[in-house]
Amino acid sequence: MAATKEKPTVYALSTCPYCKRTRRFLDDHKIDYECVEVDLLDDKAQDEVMDKIEKLSGKRVFPVVVVGKDIIVGHDEAKLKKAFHL
Amino acid sequence: MIGQKVERVHCPVCLARFKYDPKWKEGDVVICPICGQKLKLEHKPDGWTGARVDRGSDREIRDRADEFARIRGYVFNDMKEEILEGLIGKNKRFKDFYCPCRMMHVPEYQCPCKPTRAGDVDVNGKCYCGFFWRMDTASNPVPPSPRTGR
Numbered sequence: 001m002a003a004t005k006e007k008p009t010v011y012a013l014s015t016c017p018y019c020k021r022t023r024r025f026l027d028d029h030k031i032d033y034e035c036v037e038v039d040l041l042d043d044k045a046q047d048e049v050m051d052k053i054e055k056l057s058g059k060r061v062f063p064v065v066v067v068g069k070d071i072i073v074g075h076d077e078a079k080l081k082k083a084f085h086l
Numbered sequence: 087m088i089g090q091k092v093e094r095v096h097c098p099v100c101l102a103r104f105k106y107d108p109k110w111k112e113g114d115v116v117i118c119p120i121c122g123q124k125l126k127l128e129h130k131p132d133g134w135t136g137a138r139v140d141r142g143s144d145r146e147i148r149d150r151a152d153e154f155a156r157i158r159g160y161v162f163n164d165m166k167e168e169i170l171e172g173l174i175g176k177n178k179r180f181k182d183f184y185c186p187c188r189m190m191h192v193p194e195y196q197c198p199c200k201p202t203r204a205g206d207v208d209v210n211g212k213c214y215c216g217f218f219w220r221m222d223t224a225s226n227p228v229p230p231s232p233r234t235g236r
Contacts, residue, residue, distance in 0.1 A: 015175040015186035017168035039189055
């Protein structure tokens with residue numbers, strides 16, 4: 001049986017303008033993704049997600065986009081295009 | 087003169103105490119030279135302090151950012167309005183104008199954040215958020231808005 005393809009995930013801050021640009025870019029390209037607004041989570045969930053982000057990206061910055069094995073740190077349209085084969 | 091007490095004004099935004107000018111009087115509106123905040127002078131038993139003018143309004147953060155850029159000789163770029171929108175969002179959710187690109191809501195990240203006040207833009211060409219830029223590093227530089235005269 002084929003493995004279920006995981007939905008791309010955007011880790012963002014609700015106020016971050018670069019996170020908004022990344023989300024707008026994905027919306028404009030009709031890409032289905034999950035968005036986690038880390039600053040709106042409760043403290044426990046926030047700690048867990050921040051640890052996860054640090055493990056994935058080596059930093060605590062936003063946005064972080066996870067597409068399969070690709071990790072895109074910051075708003076980077078060239079990397080997004082490559083990761084989503086646009 | 088040695089031994090002469092220099093009076094200072096406490097800024098409630100950057101928490102610095104800047105030099106009081108003897109020409110100033112209670113009720114005057116002055117600009118904090120450290121963070122650019124517009125302050126209405128008040129004399130209290132423990133010294134001079136400034137009350138935040140237009141506190142909590144969009145006007146407050148716009149004026150502060152423009153004044154800070156003017157004092158330091160910095161510019162903005164085409165992200166200015168988007169970052170201001172983020173700062174206004176922070177104020178709505180977290181009750182003050184903290185850096186929109188950071189998780190923490192602590193006084194040292196009140197915009198302009200402490201690293202920016204300490205000269206990060208001069209060293210790195212821009213602040214953490216890419217709001218304030220050194221003139222030579224900004225593409226499409228946007229100068230601070232002219233004073234409104236308020």
